[in-house]
Amino acid sequence: MTGYAWAAGAAVLGTLAGLAMAPRFDPVNIAMVYLLAVVVIALRCSRGAAVAASVLCIVAFNYFFVPPVRSFAVNDAQHLLTFAIMLAVALVISHLVSSVRRQATAQAALAVEAETERVRSALLASISHDLRTPLAVISGAASSLAERGEQLAPAERQALAGSVFRQARDMADVMGNVLQMTRLENGAIVPQRDWGSLAEIAGSALERVAGRLAGHRLMVELPGDLPLVRVDPILVEQALGNLLENAARHTPPGTLVRLRAAVRGGELVVSVEDFGPGLQPEDFKRLFAKFHRGAAEGAAGGVGLGLAICSAIVRLHGGRIWAEQLPGGGSAFRFTLPLEAPPQPPAAET
Numbered sequence: 001m002t003g004y005a006w007a008a009g010a011a012v013l014g015t016l017a018g019l020a021m022a023p024r025f026d027p028v029n030i031a032m033v034y035l036l037a038v039v040v041i042a043l044r045c046s047r048g049a050a051v052a053a054s055v056l057c058i059v060a061f062n063y064f065f066v067p068p069v070r071s072f073a074v075n076d077a078q079h080l081l082t083f084a085i086m087l088a089v090a091l092v093i094s095h096l097v098s099s100v101r102r103q104a105t106a107q108a109a110l111a112v113e114a115e116t117e118r119v120r121s122a123l124l125a126s127i128s129h130d131l132r133t134p135l136a137v138i139s140g141a142a143s144s145l146a147e148r149g150e151q152l153a154p155a156e157r158q159a160l161a162g163s164v165f166r167q168a169r170d171m172a173d174v175m176g177n178v179l180q181m182t183r184l185e186n187g188a189i190v191p192q193r194d195w196g197s198l199a200e201i202a203g204s205a206l207e208r209v210a211g212r213l214a215g216h217r218l219m220v221e222l223p224g225d226l227p228l229v230r231v232d233p234i235l236v237e238q239a240l241g242n243l244l245e246n247a248a249r250h251t252p253p254g255t256l257v258r259l260r261a262a263v264r265g266g267e268l269v270v271s272v273e274d275f276g277p278g279l280q281p282e283d284f285k286r287l288f289a290k291f292h293r294g295a296a297e298g299a300a301g302g303v304g305l306g307l308a309i310c311s312a313i314v315r316l317h318g319g320r321i322w323a324e325q326l327p328g329g330g331s332a333f334r335f336t337l338p339l340e341a342p343p344q345p346p347a348a349e350t
Contacts, residue, residue, distance in 0.1 A: 003049030011056035134167035215253035251276030275330035
């Protein structure tokens with residue numbers, strides 16, 4: 001119905017413009033105004049609306065501008081040709097527009113299908129790559145324990161069992177990231193916001209990745225006067241943990257990893273900085289894309305979803321995330337969380 005309303009409006013506007021032109025222009029020039037209105041409606045609306053616009057414009061032009069005016073009689077056969085041209089233009093243009101729209105829809109569907117296939121292929125390649133090594137390690141360690149576990153020294157048995165545990169944990173992390181990314185993209189995760197302290201969230205994240213950061217030097221700079229934030233603490237903890245784990249994974253042991261936060265312009269800016277080899281220029285283009293691995297990652301592992309999950313979580317909270325090259329070497333990953341006025345405590349009873 002909106003298209004037909006636009007058709008009626010176009011006929012009214014054409015009539016008003018024609019009435020303004022009538023004292024100085026011939027009816028054939030006024031017919032061009034109606035033709036323009038028909039073309040606009042045919043380009044923007046459906047075929048039915050275009051036909052309706054042409055019929056309304058023909059009727060209005062005939063009634064107001066074709067002698068005898070204020071009558072639907074047509075004394076000159078030339079005007080019938082004008083009417084036919086208006087209708088033909090509406091039909092031809094609407095047909096062309098419909099064809100273009102169908103082609104655009106088909107191309108969009110092909111693009112979506114191609115992107116889906118690309119993501120599927122990247123997912124299979126990434127998962128197969130990141131599961132092959134843990135499975136080989138688990139298989140070898142379990143075989144050794146099963147075949148000659150009693151002959152091994154306690155330290156060797158403990159080392160083999162520890163390798164099984166670590167590799168199984170890595171596999172679980174890979175599958176967990178895939179499932180989490182799927183839920184975030186499908187809108188299945190809704191932030192459960194509550195007021196909380198960033199220091200407490202950071203403490204939980206640091207505890208979760210303590211094993212990964214064990215070989216690094218850690219510096220935490222969180223001022224005691226940071227305001228409370230209204231966020232989903234579990235999601236923000238995961239995003240922060242992913243950034244810390246990313247810094248630990250892609251920097252040599254002994255490298256300094258620094259966690260900082262500050263208030264800037266009504267936002268809380270959280271930074272995870274490392275002083276490793278830094279990012280390559282080509283990494284900045286697709287750093288937070290799914291299945292993207294940095295050019296310098298090598299065999300560091302990871303399915304390439306950690307930073308994409310961080311980006312999705314930060315966007316859910318209305319924040320921004322980006323990466324910077326540090327002047328002295330290394331890289332910084334920063335994200336923002338919007339600040340809101342905290343709730344006022346209830347007034348004390350007198």
